Amino acid sequence: MTIGIAAHGPAAGRAILSSLRSVERLAIGAIGGFVSVAALGHDGRVHRAEIQDGGVTALLDEERVSRAVLEAPSAVLMSSGPNRPEPLSQFTPAAAGVGLVTGHRFPNNRGRDDQSLGETVLAAMATGATPRAAVEQAVRDNPAADAGLIALAADGRIFAADTAFIARFGDRGGAMREAIDGTGRVAILHNGIEPSESLALLLAELIVKAMAPAPTVAGTLELHAGTPVLAGAEAGLVLSDRGGSRRSG
Numbered sequence: 406m407t408i409g410i411a412a413h414g415p416a417a418g419r420a421i422l423s424s425l426r427s428v429e430r431l432a433i434g435a436i437g438g439f440v441s442v443a444a445l446g447h448d449g450r451v452h453r454a455e456i457q458d459g460g461v462t463a464l465l466d467e468e469r470v471s472r473a474v475l476e477a478p479s480a481v482l483m484s485s486g487p488n489r490p491e492p493l494s495q496f497t498p499a500a501a502g503v504g505l506v507t508g509h510r511f512p513n514n515r516g517r518d519d520q521s522l523g524e525t526v527l528a529a530m531a532t533g534a535t536p537r538a539a540v541e542q543a544v545r546d547n548p549a550a551d552a553g554l555i556a557l558a559a560d561g562r563i564f565a566a567d568t569a570f571i572a573r574f575g576d577r578g579g580a581m582r583e584a585i586d587g588t589g590r591v592a593i594l595h596n597g598i599e600p601s602e603s604l605a606l607l608l609a610e611l612i613v614k615a616m617a618p619a620p621t622v623a624g625t626l627e628l629h630a631g632t633p634v635l636a637g638a639e640a641g642l643v644l645s646d647r648g649g650s651r652r653s654g
Contacts, residue, residue: 410612414613539564578598
């Protein structure tokens with residue numbers, strides 16, 4: 406009944422919002438309602454955006470997202486059906502210089518230490534714990550909690566895990582993916598949204614691709630009027646490292 410996304414890379418804020426907007430058009434279930442976004446901007450500060458109904462589509466169409474959020478190299482969100490308890494920031498705890506936390510189901514519920522699970526993870530990272538250590542400790546200490554957690558450190562390290570209780574759900578999904586060149590990474594947890602098996606994989610791929618730098622133009626080929634064009638035996642023209650043509654086949 407919720408989805409949590411965390412991403413680190415070029416314009417991570419724009420990547421998670423635009424990609425989820427695409428998914429809102431095809432997925433069914435607990436999606437397209439409230440959205441809570443938190444981002445660590447290039448200025449090192451926490452920036453936020455939120456809406457109670459209409460999902461990411463409305464959030465972007467109504468221009469409720471600042472450039473600082475869109476261009477942020479680290480961003481998280483949580484989204485589900487409409488009209489959730491205020492403040493919506495409780496679903497995406499954040500601290501400058503430390504990191505961001507999100508999740509699915511009820512990461513805002515109190516755990517054994519009497520603070521929300523998300524705040525527990527953030528506090529652990531503030532004392533030096535890695536995202537993996539912070540999340541694993543929280544789910545280990547609260548096995549019956551109805552929540553999955555995603556932690557994103559300010560340096561880009563990321564980790565996600567469900568509690569033992571959530572692990573029994575048949576409609577949950579999740580994915581972690583990193584670009585081949587290391588420029589971007591993403592973690593996703595969700596439940597109550599269909600298709601449950603392929604949604605996170607599709608969304609993760611969209612987000613990583615959205616964060617990928619634009620292809621570099623190595624050169625151009627200029628053909629002048631009158632240049633004869635003839636059918637050949639090869640499917641294309643392959644250039645050598647020095648720019649000369651060579652046979653392909």
